[in-house]
Amino acid sequence: MTIASIPTPLALVAELTHRCPLHCVYCSNPLELARREKELSTEVWARVFQEAASLGALQVDFTGGEPLARPDLRDLIRSARTAGLYASLITSGLPLDENRLQELADAGLDHVQLSFQGPREESSIEFAGVQAHAQKKRVADWVKQRRIALTLNFVIHRGNLDQLDEMLSLTEALGPARVEFAHVQYYGWAFANLQRLLPTREQLGRSLEILKNAQQRLRGRIRVEYVVPDYYAKYPKACMGGWGRKVLLISPTGDVLPCHAAGILPGMTFENVQARPLRKIWEESDAFQRFRGEDWMPEPCRTCDRRAQDFGGCRCQAFLLAKDMTVTDPVCSLSPQRNLVDAILEEVNDAASKSVAPRVDWVYRPNPGKS
Amino acid sequence: MKPLPESRPRLAPGCRLNERSSPTRMLLMPERVLRLNGPSLEIIERCDGQHTVQQIIADLQAVYSKADPPRVEHDILEYLGQLQEQRALDFE
Numbered sequence: 173m174t175i176a177s178i179p180t181p182l183a184l185v186a187e188l189t190h191r192c193p194l195h196c197v198y199c200s201n202p203l204e205l206a207r208r209e210k211e212l213s214t215e216v217w218a219r220v221f222q223e224a225a226s227l228g229a230l231q232v233d234f235t236g237g238e239p240l241a242r243p244d245l246r247d248l249i250r251s252a253r254t255a256g257l258y259a260s261l262i263t264s265g266l267p268l269d270e271n272r273l274q275e276l277a278d279a280g281l282d283h284v285q286l287s288f289q290g291p292r293e294e295s296s297i298e299f300a301g302v303q304a305h306a307q308k309k310r311v312a313d314w315v316k317q318r319r320i321a322l323t324l325n326f327v328i329h330r331g332n333l334d335q336l337d338e339m340l341s342l343t344e345a346l347g348p349a350r351v352e353f354a355h356v357q358y359y360g361w362a363f364a365n366l367q368r369l370l371p372t373r374e375q376l377g378r379s380l381e382i383l384k385n386a387q388q389r390l391r392g393r394i395r396v397e398y399v400v401p402d403y404y405a406k407y408p409k410a411c412m413g414g415w416g417r418k419v420l421l422i423s424p425t426g427d428v429l430p431c432h433a434a435g436i437l438p439g440m441t442f443e444n445v446q447a448r449p450l451r452k453i454w455e456e457s458d459a460f461q462r463f464r465g466e467d468w469m470p471e472p473c474r475t476c477d478r479r480a481q482d483f484g485g486c487r488c489q490a491f492l493l494a495k496d497m498t499v500t501d502p503v504c505s506l507s508p509q510r511n512l513v514d515a516i517l518e519e520v521n522d523a524a525s526k527s528v529a530p531r532v533d534w535v536y537r538p539n540p541g542k543s
Numbered sequence: 544m545k546p547l548p549e550s551r552p553r554l555a556p557g558c559r560l561n562e563r564s565s566p567t568r569m570l571l572m573p574e575r576v577l578r579l580n581g582p583s584l585e586i587i588e589r590c591d592g593q594h595t596v597q598q599i600i601a602d603l604q605a606v607y608s609k610a611d612p613p614r615v616e617h618d619i620l621e622y623l624g625q626l627q628e629q630r631a632l633d634f635e
Contacts, residue, residue, distance in 0.1 A: 230571065256561070258572075320557055321573045349573075392627050395629065
């Protein structure tokens with residue numbers, strides 16, 4: 173591949189830390205979490221923002237872990253804004269008080285995406301292992317008062333999908349400009365808990381109807397966005413908008429990855445921003461070049477009309493399901509390995525129809541800030 | 544969704560233009576970027592909570608005096624409606 177065909181990234185996902193007061197059973201962090209002493213410094217991040225902006229990136233998403241666990245978050249936001257980036261904070265909303273939020277606003281924070289585990293306090297306690305719901309509602313108000321854009325993000329799955337109406341009522345009460353209903357993505361901690369999280373076919377059908385109606389009803393007031401979980405879809409999602417095409421993610425320790433989950437892929441090494449300029453890593457590193465474009469594609473992708481739309485789907489999902497990161501994403505109905513996904517769906521739907529499933533223990537994600 | 548002529552559009556919280564110095568002017572907003580051409584930039588720059596929709600139409604009809612005035616009005620109303628659906632605008 174020639175340098176001329178290297179795309180311009182749109183967004184940098186800055187995974188500032190793996191420390192987090194929540195213990196979500198579907199966390200997107202790797203199973204092996206980075207410790208605090210290994211996290212990048214304020215100064216290195218500031219340089220990275222300049223490098224990302226000069227590569228053409230327009231936005232930075234501060235995430236984690238819980239980015240508020242970084243005491244220097246205000247300085248990081250300021251240096252991202254100085255670099256010309258649009259700054260989003262993806263947060264659980266704790267620990268946060270009004271004074272700290274004001275500091276972040278003064279530093280130039282543009283947008284807060286506040287995550288919810290469901291419509292009630294019990295949802296936080298069950299799915300995140302912590303009491304957080306009341307605090308989240310306070311944070312939503314503080315954000316709006318400061319004229320920062322607010323997105324609510326409800327992570328949905330079998331355990332809370334039947335509470336969608338309640339989630340929509342809560343959304344209307346809090347009045348954000350935008351709400352996302354994000355189905356759990358089955359990697360990392362969520363893959364470990366898949367049997368409990370994947371919704372049933374019936375549940376999904378009902379939920380899509382509710383969401384379509386809400387989209388119509390709230391048009392012009394609240395933008396309602398959602399995505400179908402791709403195990404139930406006919407074609408795979410265009411994961412990250414294509415490998416090394418739109419997004420780059422930097423881990424707490426400075427490794428540069430094409431997505432949240434790529435660390436699980438065997439034989440892949442990721443270069444570090446402390447060792448090499450970001451542009452070089454984006455344009456030339458083996459990890460980014462490996463699945464960029466179409467040269468790597470097997471059949472049926474190679475000759476498929478949809479290859480420029482979904483880019484062969486997700487490499488991590490191919491690895492998790494088919495144990496081979498180079499095959500067509502098995503969720504695709506054209507994949508020779510679609511039977512693997514169908515078997516999971518069958519098992520989940522069967523078990524659910526027999527009801528009284530035994531209570532399985534969740535695998536809670538730990539907090540690497542504590543030993 | 545059609546904005547009222549007397550209402551005053553204003554960029555919604557967290558929606559802003561990128562730096563004046565950059566080669567491409569863009570509207571930055573949560574999870575989205577809108578690239579702006581001449582007329583769309585002229586419109587957005589007037590979405591300041593001061594100009595009414597009517598004033599924006601009159602201004603643009605003057606700037607683009609060679610264009611058909613009803614056509615300009617139609618396009619502006621449609622554009623403002625789309626921005627409202629994206630939640631990039633509030634109307635006061």
